[in-house]
Amino acid sequence: RKEVEQDPGPFNVPEGATVAFNCTYSNSASQSFFWYRQDCRKEPKLLMSVYSSGNEDGRFTAQLNRASQYISLLIRDSKLSDSATYLCVTRGYYGQNFVFGPGTRLSVLP
Amino acid sequence: GAGVSQSPRYKVTKRGQDVALRCDPISGHVSLYWYRQALGQGPEFLTYFNYEAQQDKSGLPNDRFSAERPEGSISTLTIQRTEQRDSAMYRCASSLSDRTGLNTEAFFGQGTRLTVV
Numbered sequence: 001r002k003e004v005e006q007d008p009g010p011f012n013v014p015e016g017a018t019v020a021f022n023c024t025y026s027n028s029a030s031q032s033f034f035w036y037r038q039d040c041r042k043e044p045k046l047l048m049s050v051y052s053s054g055n056e057d058g059r060f061t062a063q064l065n066r067a068s069q070y071i072s073l074l075i076r077d078s079k080l081s082d083s084a085t086y087l088c089v090t091r092g093y094y095g096q097n098f099v100f101g102p103g104t105r106l107s108v109l110p
Numbered sequence: 111g112a113g114v115s116q117s118p119r120y121k122v123t124k125r126g127q128d129v130a131l132r133c134d135p136i137s138g139h140v141s142l143y144w145y146r147q148a149l150g151q152g153p154e155f156l157t158y159f160n161y162e163a164q165q166d167k168s169g170l171p172n173d174r175f176s177a178e179r180p181e182g183s184i185s186t187l188t189i190q191r192t193e194q195r196d197s198a199m200y201r202c203a204s205s206l207s208d209r210t211g212l213n214t215e216a217f218f219g220q221g222t223r224l225t226v227v
Contacts, residue, residue: 034215042220
């Protein structure tokens with residue numbers, strides 16, 4: 001079993017739709033959580049960090065449930081430019097490596 | 111430099127040859143990570159350094175793989191006696207030192223596409 005698991009996807013949604021991605025992690029010692037975005041043939045880039053109280057950045061909302069070891073990402077009013085692979089990422093205490101999930105691919109259709 | 115720089119961008123090598131992949135992290139970044147990424151998959155951890163010290167090499171597939179960061183800046187990932195199964199995108203990332211380690215972002219380079227023929 002992978003340490004970080006995500007919805008297998010792909011997700012194909014129309015413009016303007018709301019889409020939610022789910023992620024679970026197995027290492028209860030994980031301390032930091034992130035969502036990265038990766039465009040085709042490009043490097044992963046940080047989309048947003050995920051805080052315990054949940055956080056929002058424009059159309060993007062991230063939630064963390066430590067008890068269930070579950071992370072989510074909600075994208076509202078999807079744009080064509082949101083088409084990408086979304087990677088769920090965890091990290092342990094200071095200085096440990098970042099653990100990536102397999103990614104969920106999103107295609108927003110006109 | 112402004113970002114993480116990896117070289118070469120593309121490398122084609124014959125089976126059995128050794129290859130060295132280079133990573134130049136963002137200036138001042140203490141931590142440096144090596145990942146391997148197959149098409150359609152997330153980055154798979156190989157090894158990482160804090161300064162010049164290799165902290166974790168548990169992700170290296172076998173003893174043909176090694177990495178070093180002798181002066182705490184540039185790092186080299188070396189693959190000896192390459193095999194076709196080593197073909198992949200190799201990515202390097204770096205991050206700032208953070209006392210708590212919380213919410214410290216990893217910045218990735220553009221990667222080296224290795225093809226073993």
